Amino acid sequence: MTLPKTMRAMVTMGHGDLDQMVLHEDWPRPDPAPGEVLIRVGACGLNNTDVNTRSGWYSKTVTDATTGGAFDEVGEDDPTWGGAPITFPRIQGADVCGEIVAVGKGVDPSRIGARVISDNWLRDADDPDDMNKTGYFGSERDGGFAQYTTTPSRNALAVQSGLSDAELATFSCSYSTAEGMLTRAQVRANDTVLVPGASGGVGGALVQLAKRRGARVIALASEAKHDEVARLGPDVILPRAPENLRVALGNEKITVVADVVGGPYWPTLIDVLERGGRYTCSGAIAGPMVNLDLRTFYLRDLTFTGSTVIAPEVMPNLIRYIENGEIKPALAATYPLDQLREAQAAFIAKKHTGNIVVTP
Numbered sequence: 065m066t067l068p069k070t071m072r073a074m075v076t077m078g079h080g081d082l083d084q085m086v087l088h089e090d091w092p093r094p095d096p097a098p099g100e101v102l103i104r105v106g107a108c109g110l111n112n113t114d115v116n117t118r119s120g121w122y123s124k125t126v127t128d129a130t131t132g133g134a135f136d137e138v139g140e141d142d143p144t145w146g147g148a149p150i151t152f153p154r155i156q157g158a159d160v161c162g163e164i165v166a167v168g169k170g171v172d173p174s175r176i177g178a179r180v181i182s183d184n185w186l187r188d189a190d191d192p193d194d195m196n197k198t199g200y201f202g203s204e205r206d207g208g209f210a211q212y213t214t215t216p217s218r219n220a221l222a223v224q225s226g227l228s229d230a231e232l233a234t235f236s237c238s239y240s241t242a243e244g245m246l247t248r249a250q251v252r253a254n255d256t257v258l259v260p261g262a263s264g265g266v267g268g269a270l271v272q273l274a275k276r277r278g279a280r281v282i283a284l285a286s287e288a289k290h291d292e293v294a295r296l297g298p299d300v301i302l303p304r305a306p307e308n309l310r311v312a313l314g315n316e317k318i319t320v321v322a323d324v325v326g327g328p329y330w331p332t333l334i335d336v337l338e339r340g341g342r343y344t345c346s347g348a349i350a351g352p353m354v355n356l357d358l359r360t361f362y363l364r365d366l367t368f369t370g371s372t373v374i375a376p377e378v379m380p381n382l383i384r385y386i387e388n389g390e391i392k393p394a395l396a397a398t399y400p401l402d403q404l405r406e407a408q409a410a411f412i413a414k415k416h417t418g419n420i421v422v423t424p
Contacts, residue, residue, distance in 0.1 A: 065165060065166075067165065067166065067212075068093060069092070069093055070090040070091060070092060070093055071090075071091055071092075071093045071210055071211040071212050071424075072087070072088070072089055072091070072210065072211050072401060072424060073087075073088050073091035073155050073209065073210035073211070074086070074087050074088075074155070074156075074157075074209040074210065074401055074404045074422075075087075075088055075091060075153045075154070076117075076118050076152065076153065076154050076155070076156050077152055077153050078152045079118065079119065079120040079134070079138050079140075079143060080118070080119070080120075080134040081119075081133050081134040082132070082133075082405045082408060082409060083405075084118060085118070085156075085209075085404055085405055085408070087401075087402050087404075091155075091210065093211075093212050094206065094212065094213065095166075095168075095214070096166055096167055096168035096171070096214045097168050097214070098168045098169040098170050098171075099168055099169075099170050099171060099216055099217055100167075100168040100171070100214045100215060100216055100217060101164045101167050101168070101171060101175060101180075101214065101215060101216075101217045101220050102164065102165055102166040102167070102168075102212060102213075102214050103160060103162040103163065103164055103165070103180060103182075103208075103212065103213050103214070103215065103220060104162050104163050104164075104165045104212055105160055105161075105162040105208050105210060105211055105212060105213055105424050106161050106163065106229030106230075106233070106423065106424075107160075107161050107162075107228075107229040107230040107232070107233035107398070107421045107422070107423045108157040108158075108159055108160050108161075108207070108208035108209055108233055108421060108422055108423075108424075109157075109158070109159030109233040109234050109235075109236070109237065109238070109265075109419050109420070109421045110157075110159075110407060110408060110411045110419070110420045110422065111159065111237040111238065111265065112130060112266075112324075112347060112349060113145060113158060113200070113202070113203070113237065114156045114157065114158070114202065114408070115130060115132045115408060115411070115412060116145070117143070117144055117145070117150060117156065117202075117203055118156065119131070119132060119133065119134065119135060119138075120135055120138030120139075120143040121135070122142065122143055122144055122145055122147070123135075123138045123139040123140075123141075123142050123143040124139060125137050125138060125139040126138065126352075127351075127352065127353050128351065129327060129348075129350050129351040129352075130348075130349045130350075130412075131412070132408065132409070132411075132412035144203055144204075145203065145372065146198075146199070146200070146203075146204075150203065150204075154202075154206060155202070155208075155209055155210050155213070156202045156203070156207050156209055157202045157207035157208035157209035157210075157213075157422075158182065158184045158200065158201045158202040158203075158207050158208065158236060158237050159181075159182065159184075159208065159233045159234065159235070159236040159237050159238075159419075159421070160180075160181065160182040160201075160207065160208035160213060160215075160233065160236070161179075161180070161181045161182075161223075161229045161230075161232040161233040162179075162180065162208075162213075162229065163177065163178070163180070164176055164177065164178045164220060165212075167217065168214075168217075175217065175220075175222075178220075178222045179222065179223060179224075179225075180220040180221055180222055180223065181220075181221055181223050181232050181233070181235060181236050181383075182201055182208070182215060182219060182220065182221070182236050183218070183220075183221050183236070183240075183379040184200055184201040184202070184219070184236055184237060184240070185198055185199075185200065185201075185219075185373060185374060185376075185379075186198060186199035186200065186201060186204060186205065186216065186219065187376065189216075189218070192376050193376065195373040198373050201215060201219065209401060209404060209422065210401075210424065211401075211424040221379060221380065221383050222383075223383055223386060223387065224387050225386055225387060227386070227393060229423070230395055230398045230421045230423060231393035231395050232386070232393070233419075233421045234265065234393040234394065234395055234418070234419035234421060235382060235391075235393065236379070236382075237265075238264075238265035238266045238268075238269045238419060239269040239273065239382055239391065240374050240378050240379055240382060241266050241269070241324075241346050241347075241371070241374070242266050242269035242270040242272075242273050242322070242346075243269075243273050243374070243378050243381065243382060244346065244371045244372075244373075244374035244375065244378050245270065245322050245344045245345075245346050245369075245371040246270070246273055246274055246277065246322065246344070247374070247375060247378060248344055248369045248370075248371040249320050249322065249342045249343075249344035249367075249369055249371075250342070251274055251277050251279055251320055251322075252277060252278070252279065253277060253278030253279060254279075254319075255274075255279040255280070255319045255320050256279065256280040256281075256282065256316055256317055256318055256319050256320070257270070257274045257279050257280070257281050257282070257318075257319070257320045257321075257322055258282045258284070258318045258320070258321045258322070258333065258336070259271055259274070259281060259282065259283050259284065259298070259322050259323075260284045260304075260321075260323050260324075260325040260329070260333060261284065261285070261304075261323075261324055261325040261349070262283035262284055262285045262293050262296070262298065262301070263285040263286065263289040263292065263293050263414075263416075263417040263418075264324065264349075264414070264418075265418060266324045266346065266347065267283075267285075267324065268293070268296050268394045268417070268418055268419075269391075269394075270322045271283055271293070271296040271297060271298050272296055272297065272391045272392070273385075273391065274322070275297050276385065276391065280299050280316075281297075281298040281299050281300075282298065282299065282300045282301075282302065282313065282316055282318070283296075283298035283300070283301045283302070284301075284302050284303070284304055284305070284306075285301060285302075285303075286303070286304045287303055287304075289417045292394075292417035292418070293417060295394075300316065305329045305332075309332050309333075309335075309336050310335070310336055313336060317338050318336050318337055318338060318341060319337070319338050319340075319341050319342065320341065320342050321333045321334070321336075321337060321341070321342075321343045321344070322344050323343065323344070323345045323346075323347070324346050324347030324348070324349060325347070325348070325349055325350045326345070326347070326348030326349070326350050326351055326352060326354055327348065327349075327350025327351035327354070328350070328351065328354075329350070330354040330355070331354065331355050331356070331357070334356070334360055334361075334366070335360065337366055338364075339364050340364075340365045340366070340367075341364070341366055341367075342366070342367045342368075342369065343366060343367070343368045343369070344368075344369045344370075344371055345368070345369070345370055345371065346370070346371045346372060393418075393419070394418030394419055395418060395419060395421065396416035396417055396418040396419055396420050397416060397420050397421075398420075398421050398422070398423060399420065399421075399422045399423075400422065400423060400424075401422050401423065401424045403422070404422050407420055407421075407422050
């Protein structure tokens with residue numbers, strides 16, 4: 065196969081607003097290094113990580129909710145998920161679905177032609193369980209907002225599915241984040257899980273994956289989105305932020321809160337947890353600064369778990385769930401790559417349910 069020397073790519077040039085993403089028609093196509101594969105991208109999903117990294121929201125100098133725009137001040141020492149600087153220019157985009165079209169030295173050539181999705185966690189091959197030795201696809205190395213991308217061969221997971229590239233591009237980040245949260249919180253069939261922001265990519269994945277574990281699921285979402293959220297299978301759907309959540313829940317006993325929202329409503333979520341309950345978090349789109357009454361925390365025997373770096377087995381498990389038809393995509397919209405700014409603006413507006421993807 066003859067491959068072009070250049071490619072179309074949307075390149076993030078620095079921290080700031082949407083205009084920091086610049087379309088290049090002749091960006092150099094990468095070559096796979098030893099142990100890597102070259103993927104022709106079929107589709108790439110959008111996620112909060114893309115927005116937060118581009119805007120610099122992860123920096124401790126930022127205390128506001130995720131807005132997607134530029135902040136007045138971004139600390140350049142800690143503006144990424146891992147609390148480290150990022151190198152620009154950078155091709156972002158983590159949720160790749162595509163086809164392997166070339167391999168680097170040491171990779172079996174039979175992998176060429178395989179349909180794959182990305183395992184976004186870049187691990188030390190000799191010490192994959194060490195969280196301090198991890199990076200993220202589209203952050204520590206170039207990702208999928210382009211026609212081609214490279215990744216370590218072990219991070220390109222073969223998938224057998226009748227789903228479209230755009231549908232498969234909804235899984236890698238949102239669903240692995242959700243499964244990582246549920247794994248960290250040890251969610252089981254006897255749990256009742258409360259999911260704020262259930263209309264989002266991670267929220268919808270939490271609903272499906274908690275149900276897959278046999279748990280009872282209570283979803284919180286804007287009432288205009290209830291019909292779409294209902295398709296994901298929650299047992300109960302409530303408004304996004306009921307004024308009196310305890311009353312709204314009735315006799316429901318919440319043993320787990322799985323949250324990516326945070327913000328001013330956060331204390332209300334903690335207050336409804338049963339004694340011995342668990343709170344697991346992998347985001348704070350409504351704001352990272354919250355108020356905690358430590359008496360609630362210790363007198364009610366609560367357990368809090370943060371969840372970012374997922375266990376190595378999470379992505380292979382997700383592949384199995386996809387191939388067995390145990391989870392389904394929630395594809396909200398597809399945009400061409402040259403409209404990535406518009407796609408990200410729609411993503412930030414949060415008027416959709418599910419995931420948005422771009423195609424090169």
